[in-house]
Amino acid sequence: MPLLQVKNMTHFFTGLRAVHNYNLEINPGEIRGLIGPNGAGKTTIFNLLTGVLRPTEGEITLEGTDIIGLRPHQIAARGIGRTFQNMKLWRHMTVLEHVKMAHYSQLSYGLTGAFFGTKKRVRQENEIEEHAHTLLALMDADQFADQKVLNLPYGVQRRVEMARALATRPKILFLDEPTVGMTPEELVGMMNVFRKIHNELGLAIFLIEHRMKVVMEFCQRVQTLVFGEVIAEGTPDEIQNDPRVIEAYLGKEEVA
Amino acid sequence: MEVKKSNPGNTKRFSGLRHFFSGIPASGWLLAAFAAVLLEFYVGDPLTEILGLPKIPALFGIVIILKKPHLIPGAFAYVGLIYLLPIIIVAKITAPATNWVSEKLDRMPLWFSAILHLVLLYFVLEIWTDISDYRLLMLKLTLIAIMITLSLNIINGYMGEFSCSHPGFIALGAYVASVFTVGLFVNDRLLGHALLPQALGQFLFPIGLILGGLVAAVGALIVAIPSFRTRGDYLAIISLAFMFIVKSLIENLEVVGGPRGLGGQPDWATLPTVFVWAVLCVWTINNFVESTMGKALNAVRDEESAADAMTVNTRKTKMIAFMFGAFWAGVGGGLFAHVLRYVNPGTFGIKKLAEVLAMVYFGGLNSVFGSIVGAVSFNLLSEALRPLEIFKWIIIPVLLILVMIYRPTGLIAFKHFNVKKILRPRPGSKERV
Numbered sequence A: 001m002p003l004l005q006v007k008n009m010t011h012f013f014t015g016l017r018a019v020h021n022y023n024l025e026i027n028p029g030e031i032r033g034l035i036g037p038n039g040a041g042k043t044t045i046f047n048l049l050t051g052v053l054r055p056t057e058g059e060i061t062l063e064g065t066d067i068i069g070l071r072p073h074q075i076a077a078r079g080i081g082r083t084f085q086n087m088k089l090w091r092h093m094t095v096l097e098h099v100k101m102a103h104y105s106q107l108s109y110g111l112t113g114a115f116f117g118t119k120k121r122v123r124q125e126n127e128i129e130e131h132a133h134t135l136l137a138l139m140d141a142d143q144f145a146d147q148k149v150l151n152l153p154y155g156v157q158r159r160v161e162m163a164r165a166l167a168t169r170p171k172i173l174f175l176d177e178p179t180v181g182m183t184p185e186e187l188v189g190m191m192n193v194f195r196k197i198h199n200e201l202g203l204a205i206f207l208i209e210h211r212m213k214v215v216m217e218f219c220q221r222v223q224t225l226v227f228g229e230v231i232a233e234g235t236p237d238e239i240q241n242d243p244r245v246i247e248a249y250l251g252k253e254e255v256a
Numbered sequence B: 001m002e003v004k005k006s007n008p009g010n011t012k013r014f015s016g017l018r019h020f021f022s023g024i025p026a027s028g029w030l031l032a033a034f035a036a037v038l039l040e041f042y043v044g045d046p047l048t049e050i051l052g053l054p055k056i057p058a059l060f061g062i063v064i065i066l067k068k069p070h071l072i073p074g075a076f077a078y079v080g081l082i083y084l085l086p087i088i089i090v091a092k093i094t095a096p097a098t099n100w101v102s103e104k105l106d107r108m109p110l111w112f113s114a115i116l117h118l119v120l121l122y123f124v125l126e127i128w129t130d131i132s133d134y135r136l137l138m139l140k141l142t143l144i145a146i147m148i149t150l151s152l153n154i155i156n157g158y159m160g161e162f163s164c165s166h167p168g169f170i171a172l173g174a175y176v177a178s179v180f181t182v183g184l185f186v187n188d189r190l191l192g193h194a195l196l197p198q199a200l201g202q203f204l205f206p207i208g209l210i211l212g213g214l215v216a217a218v219g220a221l222i223v224a225i226p227s228f229r230t231r232g233d234y235l236a237i238i239s240l241a242f243m244f245i246v247k248s249l250i251e252n253l254e255v256v257g258g259p260r261g262l263g264g265q266p267d268w269a270t271l272p273t274v275f276v277w278a279v280l281c282v283w284t285i286n287n288f289v290e291s292t293m294g295k296a297l298n299a300v301r302d303e304e305s306a307a308d309a310m311t312v313n314t315r316k317t318k319m320i321a322f323m324f325g326a327f328w329a330g331v332g333g334g335l336f337a338h339v340l341r342y343v344n345p346g347t348f349g350i351k352k353l354a355e356v357l358a359m360v361y362f363g364g365l366n367s368v369f370g371s372i373v374g375a376v377s378f379n380l381l382s383e384a385l386r387p388l389e390i391f392k393w394i395i396i397p398v399l400l401i402l403v404m405i406y407r408p409t410g411l412i413a414f415k416h417f418n419v420k421k422i423l424r425p426r427p428g429s430k431e432r433v
């Protein structure tokens, strides 16, 4: 059984057909790529799969159960973690608070714990704090734990965001252009992060990415989306040499 | 994060002063304050006579200074001799001892140390208010103001929504608690004979307050359901409407006296009662906002979609916070009614709203400490400036505007209220001297 399966998903934004007849299957541990020019509908697909938007038509199942209609926090708790194209960090919170926050659904101390500071709360807060430090160390960002996230360099912010997504204990991680706007050094750091996530945690990854270098190295299969439709699907090699893909990208992004 | 204006010259000038005081722990300050109020208790009267003051200055002489300029030297001398000098001297002299005690307490459970400090604080306040009923009333109202300010800060600060319904919640709490006590324990013209003996009431009073809080929380639910369903600024409008609805509802409810109000509440909101409720309020709210569940409010405020994606149940988070805030406003309202022993619906209008908002934004958003400072300084200021009459309502708004310009989020915004840190020993300066 595939981890995540999408069948014939279509979405309209009042008149605009943003996604058309989209299909997807991701197996545990697999790394999938999604490429396409700006405005193709890539982020929209992420939003549809994570419950931010409700598809006009189609089926989405996670580990065999239908997740359409669930609210985003429920889908996240069931195992789809995500990062955002524009990060969406919380401007008044520290790095550690970010990563702790993403454990929300794993907390069970309830209102009594929150209001009266019960033993259970102290224990659970300590547990998630420890886990948060572990993830931050994995992302090479633990030294920034007590800093406000806004004061940090861009590359670090990206890694914090990644740690935050991992804290939800996802089975599959959605990454929306995680290397956009990075300097070559930051890119090297991020590629190391991908390797760690894949090798050490064995997570499935669904990656929206413009840099062919990244796609070539990590993805087993890649889809190319243009105007909401998948025009080509295959291994990175096949995609790179597909004339339709080259045409779609002509004079647009750095495919080669 | 926030605009921090620091003036290097200023810091230097005050660094000596700061250094002088930095070695004194919280317990030392409390002990010194205790000494000062004891001093006032025993020699306050003779000293006022010697200094030619009509009576003991109730609020540190500020009122006297504004009212009768020729008494300024006397007022200054009084404050210096009773408060300033004794506090500084006692705090400084006892610093080694109080630091030793704080050191010991620091190693014990936090609740134990906190309760000891609070007991000492309570006695300071108790003795201080023994001098005059005016002080007692002022203090009770200030403690209630802290509760109400803090409870609104949850919504307008921590959650970042703009709610105007607080006077409505306070009114609900005030009236529910009043109906509970007056209806059950007092022979009242409107609510009939007492059903239970007065002696029992003292013990059941907390139930009345909690009932008031719960009804306010239900009111919050009524505001929250339509407001949080959709994104947008509906809350400000719906909550404002709610405030007016509650007010006119009470005005039209003859059984609680309508616009004339409801009086005769038993005198159960004593200083210890108000003090304990205020401490409970600060304690639970601080617990809440320092927990990851409570910090979810900040996540919702700063970037709601990211909160959602990180498994935060955003709608539930907002509902709980809103109802929790309303609950404490309701409890505060119940106490308010029993401190004044009379309420009327006119109290819970726009003016109350302006006052509560001012305290929240003046003290500082997203900050327990800020709300305490905001409520205390606003109450002190508004009492102290009372002799200026109409000018008071020019000075206070101007001050507010200045704060908004130089510190848009308030005096002490976005600060953690860390009790352990506040109570810690401060032996540092001993070595440096």
Ligand SMILES: Nc1ncnc2c1ncn2[C@@H]1O[C@H](COP(=O)(O)OP(=O)(O)O)[C@@H](O)[C@H]1O
Binding pocket: A013, A016, A018, A036, A037, A038, A039, A040, A041, A042, A043, A044, A045
């Ligand atoms: N909430 C929305 N309402 C209306 N149109 C939208 C919305 N979100 C995205 N779109 C439109 O859908 C199309 C696809 O957008 P998007 O998924 O963000 O593209 P990509 O991520 O591939 O760059 C664009 O034309 C965009 O303007």
Ligand SMILES: [Mg+2]
Binding pocket: A042, A043, A044, A085
């Ligand atoms: Mg996009």
